[in-house]
Amino acid sequence: MNTLYIIGAGPGDPELMTVKGMRVLEKSPTLIASKGTVNGVSTALDIVASLIDISDKKVLDVHFPMFKVKNGQARPEVHAAWQKAARLVLDHLEKGDVAFPTLGDPAVYSTAFYVYATLREINPDMNISIIPGITTMSSCSAMGGAPLCLGNEILTVVPATFNDDRLKNILVHHDTIVLMKVYRVMDRIVALLSELDLLDRAVLFERCGMEDGRIFTDVSAAADLNLHYFSTIIVRKEA
Ligand SMILES: C[S@@+](CC[C@H](N)C(=O)[O-])C[C@H]1O[C@@H](n2cnc3c(N)ncnc32)[C@H](O)[C@@H]1O
Numbered sequence: 228m229n230t231l232y233i234i235g236a237g238p239g240d241p242e243l244m245t246v247k248g249m250r251v252l253e254k255s256p257t258l259i260a261s262k263g264t265v266n267g268v269s270t271a272l273d274i275v276a277s278l279i280d281i282s283d284k285k286v287l288d289v290h291f292p293m294f295k296v297k298n299g300q301a302r303p304e305v306h307a308a309w310q311k312a313a314r315l316v317l318d319h320l321e322k323g324d325v326a327f328p329t330l331g332d333p334a335v336y337s338t339a340f341y342v343y344a345t346l347r348e349i350n351p352d353m354n355i356s357i358i359p360g361i362t363t364m365s366s367c368s369a370m371g372g373a374p375l376c377l378g379n380e381i382l383t384v385v386p387a388t389f390n391d392d393r394l395k396n397i398l399v400h401h402d403t404i405v406l407m408k409v410y411r412v413m414d415r416i417v418a419l420l421s422e423l424d425l426l427d428r429a430v431l432f433e434r435c436g437m438e439d440g441r442i443f444t445d446v447s448a449a450a451d452l453n454l455h456y457f458s459t460i461i462v463r464k465e466a
Pocket of ligand 1: 238239329330331332333334335336337338361362363364367406407408409432433434435436437456457458459
């Protein structure tokens with residue numbers, strides 16, 4: 228039976244792909260290119276293409292609409308995209324292995340896991356192998372030269388799109404807070420950090436691990452910029 232491999236492609240620097248991920252990508256005849264917009268790019272596929280020759284591979288473009296919840300459920304078009312991707316994978320598994328590279332690590336806010344769950348519902352016995360990757364927060368930590376957590380510190384990872392009360396509660400009670408998906412909510416985040424006197428503990432990383440990656444220690448100044456979707460703020464209370 229052929230296998231679907233869900234592969235963490237790392238944060239952007241091709242050298243941060245795992246050896247195992249690369250070996251599996253080389254031998255897989257079919258690749259999934261996950262895209263956030265219909266004609267957009269797949270950063271994970273770009274990472275792969277900079278490492279191995281993909282010209283003889285079948286590349287399946289799959290558009291995954293932005294995950295949004297309505298009435299406690301993912302929107303129907305989001306479900307439809309997972310189903311479509313699962314069917315494509317099943318069709319191509321008849322011919323050989325399929326590799327689904329995903330940015331960072333699949334365990335952290337990756338669409339690949341929704342496809343995984345959809346496939347498991349269709350066929351609980353199919354072969355799916357997950358190959359972890361380096362998370363983008365690990366890459367940000369390395370770029371900033373600061374750990375995420377030490378000793379008794381509590382590390383919390385949250386989407387910055389949570390409402391203010393929920394975010395405030397997390398910011399007050401935890402030691403290191405990784406705020407992902409900050410790019411459209413910078414004004415709100417800066418206001419909250421300012422209110423909690425945490426602005427000087429926050430560092431913003433944009434396109435970390437990529438050639439044009441930037442780091443901002445003045446998060447409020449960065450709020451006026453048109454930040455890329457690949458932006459993360461780390462608030463670490465311990466100096
Ligand atoms: C859908 S999540 C993917 C997370 C990824 N699976 C991981 O392991 O970190 C997308 C969010 O990850 C963060 N992100 C992805 N790439 C990044 C990068 N190169 N630099 C900073 N943040 C990044 C941003 O917060 C972005 O909104």
